[in-house]
Amino acid sequence: MSKNRKIKVLVCKPGLDGHDRGAKVIARALRDAGMEVIYTGIHQTPDDVVNTIIQEDPDAVMLSILSGAHNALCPLIMDKLKEKGIDDVLVAVGGIIPDEDKPILEKYGLKGFQGPGTELKEIVEFVKTNLKR
């Protein structure tokens, strides 16, 4: 693919948590960094997320979870992606992720874990440097 292609990112909130200010701020920051950001909002089921990834073919997916359900939702999403043979998309999760949960999620291939107070430019840099294609 051409070198100066646009980076496409999906930002969404899986699960039943409705606190989406953080996700919106991140969507906005990535947009301002010149990326094309798809924002699908709150209350996404793992199937919603996976189907959106299939159809939109993003380079990166930023999941935002503040409800504490990350250990249930993230593995479900990762398993479904694996099932579909999707392995060239960066999947990151941020929000409130306790330290002891990070190794578990890492095992499933998740990255990121940016919490409150993370600098926006750090997140932009993270996306740019961790892309899988």
Add this chain to the structure above:
Amino acid sequence: MGYELLIDRLLKGDARAAARLITIAENDIVAAEEIINSIYKYTGKAYILGITGAPGSGKSTLISTLTTIFVKEGKKVGIICVDPTSPLTGGALLGDRIRMKKHFTTDNVFIRSMANRGQLGGLARATEDIIKILDVYGCDIIIIETVGVGQSEVDIFRSAQSVLVLLVPEMGDEIQAIKAGIMEITDIFIVNKMDLPGADRKVSEIMQMLELSMNFKYDHETTKKEYTKALKWTPKIVKVNSKTGENFEKLLDIINEHKLFLKETGVIENYKLNRIRNETLQILKHKLTKRIEELLNSNSQIDEYIRLVMDKSIDPYSMANLIIQLLGME
């Protein structure tokens, strides 16, 4: 690079192959050419519906409700949502999907968001290519949502067979309705949010506008007015509520009526002709612009011409003619 494998999978209706081909066509015009080259012969089955209207008029919500109905009829639906690219950063926030949440996991619905990447006219450069990819993917209906438009983003009528324009009550007076642009390319006017006050007034404003433009010839010599029977489609008006689905049976009847009209009058042939002509023109413009840019950046003769213009020995028009000669196009 060859795309045979992906195209093979596309022909079998593989969603991931469709998505990846779309990404490639969007990012790389040379690759797009190669892809379209191999799939063009399979295109032409889908019915293309264009939805346009001001930001916030309810385009995405209307599409979601229409999709529910189409899916119930057993149709495979492709949706292309175009949103604007920031002129400052080149980034974009694509948020049309949010209103279509209902269909994220519906079988037979494929939604794709795209940024217009600076193209004026309400669509993106690659929209035509993506229509073709979704067509070959097996969509019976392809719905295109343009960026939220003002008055002159009319590209959609060159790509879509039926153009639906959304209006909302209490927006603009009757003068807005007789201006040129969007109002002239519409096949079906939809007054959305019909539960709001002013919906009926909006409908009558559009009706008046249509009566004004209706096939009447004025002969300046004999000062005779002559009403001619329309050969062309007279735009229809319908008011709906996209959230509740109210009046959607009526909207669907009108869409079907328009489809039938296109077929029975042969207007569809005209549409196809114009679409090919326009698309080719766009491709030519793109290719020639690239050639001209390359020439301007590489040919030493150009600097000489510029100096001549600065000396006032020649003017910019003459310089342009000289460059056309350099391109060997005359």
